[in-house]
Amino acid sequence: MATAAFSYGSDVSGLVWxxxxxxxxxxxxxxxxxxxxWMARPDPERFTWLHFxxxxxxxxxxxxAHAGLPDEFYEILHQGSRSTRLEIADDALIAxxxxxxxxxxxxxxxxxxxxxxxTPRGVISARRAPLxxxxxxxxxxxxxxxxxxxxxxxxxxxxxxxxxxxGIVRDAVARVDATEDQLLAGRLMRKREDLxxxxxxxxxxxxxxxxxxxxxxxxxxxPPAWVSQDDRQDLRASTEEFAVVLRDLASLQxxxxxxxxxxxxxxxxxxxxxxxxxxxxxxMALPINLxxxxxxxxxxxxxxxxxxxxxxxxxxxxxxxxxxIAWLLLRLQRPR
Numbered sequence: 656m657a658t659a660a661f662s663y664g665s666d667v668s669g670l671v672w673x674x675x676x677x678x679x680x681x682x683x684x685x686x687x688x689x690x691x692x693w694m695a696r697p698d699p700e701r702f703t704w705l706h707f708x709x710x711x712x713x714x715x716x717x718x719x720a721h722a723g724l725p726d727e728f729y730e731i732l733h734q735g736s737r738s739t740r741l742e743i744a745d746d747a748l749i750a751x752x753x754x755x756x757x758x759x760x761x762x763x764x765x766x767x768x769x770x771x772x773x774t775p776r777g778v779i780s781a782r783r784a785p786l787x788x789x790x791x792x793x794x795x796x797x798x799x800x801x802x803x804x805x806x807x808x809x810x811x812x813x814x815x816x817x818x819x820x821x822g823i824v825r826d827a828v829a830r831v832d833a834t835e836d837q838l839l840a841g842r843l844m845r846k847r848e849d850l851x852x853x854x855x856x857x858x859x860x861x862x863x864x865x866x867x868x869x870x871x872x873x874x875x876x877x878p879p880a881w882v883s884q885d886d887r888q889d890l891r892a893s894t895e896e897f898a899v900v901l902r903d904l905a906s907l908q909x910x911x912x913x914x915x916x917x918x919x920x921x922x923x924x925x926x927x928x929x930x931x932x933x934x935x936x937x938x939m940a941l942p943i944n945l946x947x948x949x950x951x952x953x954x955x956x957x958x959x960x961x962x963x964x965x966x967x968x969x970x971x972x973x974x975x976x977x978x979x980i981a982w983l984l985l986r987l988q989r990p991r
Contacts, residue, residue: 665708665714668714669707669708669712669713669716672684672793673685673689673704674704674796675689675703676704676796677804678698685703690721694777697777703776703777704778704779705778706781706789708781709782709783710783715729718779718781722772724779725744725747727742727744727745728744728770731749732770732781739753743878746774746879748773748774748806748882749770750769750773750809751768751769752768752813754766754767754769754789754816754819755823766859767786768782769781769782769786769789771809773805773806773808773809774881778805787819788818788819789815791819792811792815795815806882806886807886809890810890810893813890813893816897817893817897820897821900821903823860824904824907827857827907828907831911834850850915850918853911854915857907861904874890875887875891878890935981935984939980940977942976942977943973946969946972950969
């Protein structure tokens with residue numbers, strides 16, 4: 656029996672989904688064969704969106720054979736640096752977008768990269784793991800969202816990414832609020848470890864998801880000629896929205912840092928209180944240990960050894976000395 660090849664959630668060419676969009680018509684789904692035929696004879700009124708899974712080795716082969724992408728795209732595809740950025744290559748926009756994967760959790764911080772190539776003829780996106788923002792964009796297209804140009808599709812993707820990050824920030828704020836309430840109520844069980852892990856996740860998100868300001872500035876100042884004025888304004892607005900989210904993320908990190916410092920101060924205060932109590936007990940027990948050691952020596956001449964009330968005399972003397980030491984220590988601890 657023949658065994659079917661594992662497709663990684665895509666077809667034999669590596670295509671996860673494809674849409675033919677624009678021209679005032681609803682988005683129509685296309686397969687790899689239809690997309691290749693359209694690329695051979697493109698319609699200037701319409702454009703395609705093809706999404707590939709790079710985990711399938713056939714994806715890059717199909718792109719090199721039919722997509723006509725510049726070499727810069729493949730170089731960026733295999734680069735080690737995956738910081739979020741937008742670049743211009745051969746009158747095309749190349750975007751490297753980092754996004755969280757499906758079922759994201761703060762414990763694992765699963766983040767993957769999406770590569771996007773945008774031209775007037777269409778958009779080609781590729782990833783190695785299912786991502787949240789690109790799935791949101793697909794659902795919007797299926798529901799009939801009006802997208803008139805490839806640049807608008809890219810702007811929509813950036814806004815979806817910002818919305819995902821907003822949701823992550825809200826969940827993180829809820830966690831921090833709960834921790835702060837427990838701290839104020841004195842019922843904080845899991846302390847600095849959870850806050851430290853959450854802060855590390857947020858720092859990683861900010862480092863990977865934050866676009867490079869210089870690249871965005873260059874793009875907004877000198878965009879490709881085929882990018883319309885409306886698309887330029889939308890792109891500028893999306894970058895401003897992303898900047899607001901990143902500022903909220905930075906302020907949340909600062910808040911977590913202050914909570915960690917407050918928890919550390921409480922821990923130090925509890926340790927100092929315990930150490931002070933231990934010191935008082937040790938000092939108060941010093942006369943008892945000293946007198947017991949002296950009277951327990953096996954030598955002659957131990958005082959009061961033959962006295963009728965010797966035990967009670969020594970006990971009263973020890974209690975008096977211990978009480979005097981305790982009074983002196985408590986007096987020294989009173990605020991002046």
